Amino acid sequence: MSAKVVLPGGRVHVLREPVARVVSAEPFLTRVAFAAAHVVADPLGDNTPGAPAAIDWDATLAFRRHLWAHGLGVAEAMDTAQRGMGLDWAACRELIRRSAAEAGRGRIAAGAGTDHADGVSDVDGVLRAYAEQVEFVQSTGAQVVVMASRQLARVATSARDYRWVYDRLLPQVERPVILHWLGAAFDPSLEGYWGGADVGEATEAFLELVHEHRDRVDGVKVSLLDAGHERALRAALPEGVRLYTGDDHHYPELILGEDGRASDALLGVFAAIAPAASAALRALDEGDTATYLAQLEPTLPLARHVFAPPTFYYKTGIAFLAWISGLQPGFTMVGGLHSARSVPHLVQAFRHADAAGLLPDPELAAHRVALLLDAAGVAR
Numbered sequence: 001m002s003a004k005v006v007l008p009g010g011r012v013h014v015l016r017e018p019v020a021r022v023v024s025a026e027p028f029l030t031r032v033a034f035a036a037a038h039v040v041a042d043p044l045g046d047n048t049p050g051a052p053a054a055i056d057w058d059a060t061l062a063f064r065r066h067l068w069a070h071g072l073g074v075a076e077a078m079d080t081a082q083r084g085m086g087l088d089w090a091a092c093r094e095l096i097r098r099s100a101a102e103a104g105r106g107r108i109a110a111g112a113g114t115d116h117a118d119g120v121s122d123v124d125g126v127l128r129a130y131a132e133q134v135e136f137v138q139s140t141g142a143q144v145v146v147m148a149s150r151q152l153a154r155v156a157t158s159a160r161d162y163r164w165v166y167d168r169l170l171p172q173v174e175r176p177v178i179l180h181w182l183g184a185a186f187d188p189s190l191e192g193y194w195g196g197a198d199v200g201e202a203t204e205a206f207l208e209l210v211h212e213h214r215d216r217v218d219g220v221k222v223s224l225l226d227a228g229h230e231r232a233l234r235a236a237l238p239e240g241v242r243l244y245t246g247d248d249h250h251y252p253e254l255i256l257g258e259d260g261r262a263s264d265a266l267l268g269v270f271a272a273i274a275p276a277a278s279a280a281l282r283a284l285d286e287g288d289t290a291t292y293l294a295q296l297e298p299t300l301p302l303a304r305h306v307f308a309p310p311t312f313y314y315k316t317g318i319a320f321l322a323w324i325s326g327l328q329p330g331f332t333m334v335g336g337l338h339s340a341r342s343v344p345h346l347v348q349a350f351r352h353a354d355a356a357g358l359l360p361d362p363e364l365a366a367h368r369v370a371l372l373l374d375a376a377g378v379a380r
Contacts, residue, residue, distance in 0.1 A: 003362035004372040005369050011192075019357030021153075025069050027107070029285040031255060031262070032130055032219075032242065033269035034073040034109060036080035037064055038318050039087060039331045053082075053091040053334040060095070060173075061102050061138065061205055062329055063271075072270060073107030073146065074099060076142065077188060080268040082315055084150065086335025089116035093136060100140035103353070109178060109266075112137045113147035126152045127138065127165050131172060138254045144177040145221065146170075150189045159195025159205040166209055169223050176218035178244060178266070181206065181223040185311040199229065207236055214238040221266045225249050225311075226282045234261055246326035248307040252280075252296040268314060269303040273358055302352035313340040324350060324365040325358070330370070343376045 003015040006156075035212040040063060041047045045054020064074050076099045077083055077092040088241040096110045114120065117129035126149060133251075137144045146169070156162055170177070171336040194202035210217055219236065222230055223246030231254075234243040243253045244266035270277045280295035306317035316337055331338055351370050359365040373380060 003366040005366040007369075008344070008373070008378050008380060013366075015174055015261065015352065015354050015362035016151055016357060018360050018362065019275075020276045021276070022070055022282070023277070024282070025071055025106070027071055028281045031281055031284065032073070032107075032244070032257075032264040033071075033270065034075040034107070034244070034266040035067045035274060035277070036078040036266060036268045037223070037271050038315055038322070039081045039091075039092060039334065040322075040328045040330075041281045041334045043330045043332045045332045045334075047086070047332065047336060049086070049335050051335075055095070055334070056329075057098060059328045061098060062225075063101060064099055064106075066327055067274055068103070068106035069269065070274045071281070072101070072274055072278060073109065075145065075266050076100075076108055076110040078111045078145065078147070078268075079182065079312075080271060080315060080318060082334055082337060083113070084110060084115055084145070084187065085312070085315070086333070089133075091334075093200075096137060096140055096142060100124060103142075107143075108141075109143035109145050109182070110137045110140070111147045114151045117151060119170060119359040120151050121156065122155055123152070123161050123165050126155060126294050127168055134169065134173060134177075140146045140172050143175070143218070144173060145180050146177050147180045148182045148190050148193055150187070150188070153190050153193055156195065159201075162193075162195050162205065167212070170213045170216040173216055175218075177215055179206075179220045180208065181220060181222045181224070182246070184223055185309070186223055187312060188295065199226075201222070203229070203233060207233070210241060211238050214241055217241050219244050219264065221246050223247065227254060230254055230263065231315070232256075234263060248303045249300075251303070252293060252300065255281075256284070256292065256297075268318060269299070269306065270334050272302070272306065272318050272347040272353075273299045275360075276356065276358060283309055293351055298356040299358070302349065302358070305352055306349055312372060313337070316341040318345070318347060320346050321353055321358075325370045326352070326361050326364050331368075337344060343372065343378060344373065
């Protein structure tokens, strides 16, 4: 008997059968792909807004093992993990340390930023803060992702200030890093990053930096939700520097590429669609574009819904999908962020996930959606 759940208004939603996909931890051959993973909150922790993050470590690490089992790398302590939205640096340190120790053969990169030094008042303070976090990430064996800095965005007065910091930071790294350009849709405090509100001028400054330090840069992670801009930037990068797409609205076409150029991936949505992403990338390794598109294109409505404005609350949808998929025991988030999306929004995310064949246990998913609706007092 098919699983079903009564949705608001009395509509009966009958869930589809799960889609069978091969699970393999072997790395992909033609693309590098990271999933930016979220953290699972301790349901008994004091995860009120402003409180130190209380994390369910067992469930959090189990989710990372799920990603590695599908061949994906883990991008740790990024914005998906609520960096800057409830996840403090003390928790980040422990998260990075535990995940790096757990990785084994799995690939791991981790964010190094300046969020532990919110009181810095000049670029020299920003540089010191960056250097401290870079040193810690390197000590764990994880690849460094140099995150965009809210503190630098606040104190910088021009593109020269950004160059001053990065020109001194990059020579300190032990192996090539990923530079992170997070757009204002994901974090409004990063408006005008790289020194100007004009994206073209910011891109020019960014490219000058990358060309100058190409031997220290493995790739750049760009999250501007602008496919045309990404293609132009990708074409202008130095030979050998990857573009890790962070575009959760256009990832199938950008990873597929065109004219001999393609993006790699560092995506929050891959945490929610890991089985489909893995199957797609393995098909791409075999030159099977039709299967690649058949796996990824049905996930786009889900991704565009989860990452709809206000985009910085997408993390709530990622955690919700993990819960109804049986990948974590409860739907609680640090900082109380599980309340950041409405019940209708979450119900629609469930429907999109089911349509894409992403729910491994339809009975469990139906049960947990019903629990959400009952807890919210929804008449059905």
